[in-house]
Amino acid sequence: MNLAAATNENLAHISNTLIYSSMAVYTLAFFAHIAEWVFGSRSKVGRTAAALNGQSAGAAVKVRVAQKAGNTAMLERPTVVTRSAAGTRDVPDGPGAAGGTFKGDLWGRIAVSLTVVAFAVEAGGVVARALSVQRAPWGNMYEFSITFSTVAVGAYLILLALRKNVRWIGLLLVTTVLLDLGIATTTLYTDSDQLVPALHSYWLWIHVSTAIICGAVFYLGAVGTLLYLFRDSYENKLAGGGTPGKFATSVLERLPAAKTLDTFAYRINAAVFPLWTFTIIAGAIWAGDAWGRYWGWDPKEVWSFITWVAYACYLHARATAGWKGRKAAYLALIAFGCWLFNYYGVNIFVTGKHSYAGV
Amino acid sequence: MSNTNTTDERDLGEAGEQLSTAPREESASSVPAMGVIGWARWFWRQLTSMRVALILLFLLSLGAIPGSLIPQNSVDELKVQTFKEAHTVVSPVYEKLQFFDVYSSVWFSAIYILLFVSLIGCIVPRTGQFVGQLRSRPPGAPKTLTRLPAYTTWRTDAEPEQVREAALRILRKRRFRSQASGDAVAAEKGYLRETGNLLFHIALIVMLVAFAGGQLFKSEGGKLIVEGDGFANTITQYDDFKSGSLFHNDDLEPFSFDLEDFVGTYERSGPQRGTPRTYEARVTYSEGADGAPKKKVIEVNKPLVVDGTKVYLNAHGYAPVISVKDGKGKEVYRSAVPLLPIDNNVTSTGAIKVMDGYKGADGTKEQLGFQAFFVPTFAGDGKGTMFSQYPGLDYPVLALNGYYGSLGVDSGLPQNVYQLDTSKMKEFKDSNGDKLKKRLRPGETMKLPDGAGSVTFESVEEWASFQISRQPAAGWALGGAVAAIFGLAGSLFIQRRRVWVRAVRGADGVTVVEMAGLGRSESAKLPEELGDLAVALHTEAPTAPGPTPDPGTEPGPSAEAPAEGAEK
Ligand code: HEM
DSSP states (O other), X not given: OOSSOOOOHHHHHHHHHHHHHHHHHHHHHHHHHHHHHHHHTTSOOOHHHHHHHHHTTSOOOOOOEEEOOSOOSSSOOOOEEEOOOTTSOOOOOOOOTTTTOHHHHHHHHHHHHHHHXXXXXXXXXXXXXXXXXXXXXXXXXXXXXHHHHHHHHHHHHHHHHTTOSOGGGHHHHHHHHHHHHHHXXXXXXXXXXXXXXXXXXXXXXXIIHHHHHHHHHHHHHHHHHXXXXXXXXXXXXXXXXXXXXXXXXXXXXXXXXXXXXXXXXXXXXXXXXXXXXXXXXXXXXXXXXXXXXXXXXXXXHXXXXXXXXXXXXXXXXXXXXXXXXXXXXXXXXXXXXHHHIIIIIHHHHOOSGGGGGOO | OHHHHHHHXXXXXXXXXXXXXXXXXXXXXXXXXXXXXXXXXXXXXXXXXXXXXXXXXXXXXXXXXXXXXXXXXXXXXXXXXXXXXXXXXXXXXXXXXXXXXXXXXXXXXXXXXHHHHHHHHHHHHHHHHHHHHHHSOOOOOOSOGGGSSXXXXXXXXXOHHHHHHHHHHHHHHTXXXXXXXXXXXXXXXXXXXXXXXXXXXXXXXXXXXXXXXXXXXXXXXXXXXXXXXXXXXXXXXOSEEEEXXXXXXXXXXXXXXEEEEEEEEEOOSSTTTTOEEEEXXXXXXXXXXXXXXXXXXXXXXXXXXXXXXXXXXXXXXXXXEEEEEOTTXXXXXXEEOOOEEOSTTOOEEEEEEEOSSOBOTTSOBOEEXXXXXXXXXXXXXXXXXXXXXOSSSSBOEEXXXXXXXXXXXXXXXXXOTTSOOGGGEEEOBOTTSSBOEEEEOTTOXXXXXXXXXXXXXXXXXXXXXXXXXXXXXXXXXXXXXXXXXXXXXXXXXXXXXXXXXXXXXXXXXXXXXXXXXXXXXXXXXXXXXXXXXXXXXXXXXXXXSSOOOOTTSOOXXXXXXXXXXXXX
């Protein structure tokens, strides 16, 4: 490859500045989200409780969502009535962090705008890094981490732009992005440099980029699953006639219904699973070119495989009647845990052929 | 929940049946009928149930873990050895549990073989079932459409027959498989989901068989070549060779190549100084027994491929060219001696063995051995370290000390070419009686004491080592993998769903149109799609003036029963 291309110190410096700036903006977004939640807590919504209390008599409540999807032009569109599956609770989604308050909503919008700005700055940082090293910016864990959080935020913003109900992820996402960038810029930082020969391959672009996308989107799914578990126990408690703590109520009643969160997580995981399968296969092809064997049970390969099987487990569990709901959710969390371990654990604690991509 | 489910299923009749080929879960407690056949059947049903598939999948991922944390013989035998020496207590236990060979262990094999038996036992009946479903027609409309997850209704002046015809046309145009049955039209779409799912599971089997077959027939060997030397692909030319149990020597493809030149470059400055930047092995190769010579550069990610055999660049190092003269000044040895790198800056060690042709000062036949320590970039005299400072050839220095006597090569025991067995040798001493040793620059000569001759460090060549591997069935594995991805995408992104349109004349003579959709529980698009279909049909059968029925109010007595439910 291009040996003579000396690392461009200047661009590397710009990249670092951009990453630090994005952290500053993310911090502002974090506080804006906090403000959103705080103002939102002052509204007395109590919708979940009401819905569930109606149900506590034992009779199933039917909530019919009349959908008049657009198209009001000439003809009145026939109204479609939907019902959710039997055995699932029909609870309306919470009103979101802002709790329907004007101030909360304002802060929420500010938080999202700041997240957009931070995302743009961070993406700039990643691109500058790529230019400075004249290659894909995924040669070590520092570069991997900054790309990872950029992609996660990007995916979240795309979902927002598609008008999906995902603003509830905001606070958790921004918090973890700050954590990720904090670790990246301190312990994982590596000076901008070129790659060792084994990484010189277009498979780097294919394999690593899809790996990052998978991880980032799996992460969004995992957040959905985690919140599902909290919200589900909250709903269970209410349905059983209990009263959850004040703080839990304030936070959880504003989240979407457990079923919505669960479906969100499932869709995300199911959508990414084929891409993850592709990532592993692309990795195997690359390994075939680089190391002379497609599959050698290298620790990284093992953990990719474990992650894959764990997600397959989750998808199977969903297709099996007795395993829906919480049990499947635990499997999803275990699967994401495997992904995380494959990233941090294997790079740091285990040595293998992949370890030069390391710390 | 199970209660409501069964009532729902009864309510919906066969409308919700066979929306997938997933087997129904049987309860674990169902006691098998007695007798061997009864038990065998019970066992088979358990093995092929989704629950057991789930458990086996979970065990598979659990079972793979130890292999990533404990060194594996298949990956690095040396590491296993080191581990065993360091952990004398647990190692015997690990050994018993086959923790050093997890992926070929009895228990790991048992898990995946059971899983794949389960998989086959699952696919075969599902495929049969699916073929049956492809031939059959979508089931007729359930009695009460209001129960279904998506529902809409309106009144129209069009005749019921007209509405049904229009519905049939619209549904067929959207590639629903549709038919009229009684007062309703039944339609179904999304069979590709099941096709994809079956394709995916079958592809998994293809991949496993290809992988296993590849292991049985594969061969793999290493060869170290000094610049200017070559290799022909026959078993005797390999330095080391491994093959699967069904491999036959004739399977090796005839070809040969010469290493013309090896080029390695390294980072010159900065914190990553010394990190390799390029490795290129320039070779000339010819296919077949005597094909025309062709040129090729082998790089780390770019193997040479000849007829399915791949030649990978594995490692490289230095081979100082050494010449040895005897007491009479006659050159008895001249060779490039490959040395093994021991660190990232290619500090290298090895042995020079002069087997025959050498006679000592007194004319007796003797063998010579030298221990060699080589650095491509020497720190400089007095710097206190003999270790290399940089992997490139900036300031090469070779340190030698020598022995004479018998190398012990005739003892019949295999000998490591990089080590000297000095048990039957004496060390050369200098005039002070100390060990004779000297640091040489290229071109310099070390005189042996008492007219025993001399050793000259002529120049430095580089060597590269190659891995030459044949992986039969790799194409099958790749084909399986690609099929798996497509199958998976079909299985996860396509929804199988049913739509019913019922048109009957109401009591007041006005036609009532009812439409309902049923899909698997995760389908979000179903109401939207039903809405679209309704709009399309509505243009042909517009709403009649008068009161519009509210789709939310259910006619019929069982209005309070929770709806839908049939997910399969
Ligand atoms: C090698 C291990 C296996 C893997 C990686 C695997 C993976 C998957 C995946 C990813 C799906 C898609 C899930 C979905 O549609 O939501 C699926 C579906 C399915 N699998 Fe497997 N599977 C394996 C073994 C098995 C076995 C042994 C059986 C039978 C006992 C089985 C039966 C099924 C069935 C019936 C479905 C379809 C479920 C439905 O229609 O919703 N699988 N599998």
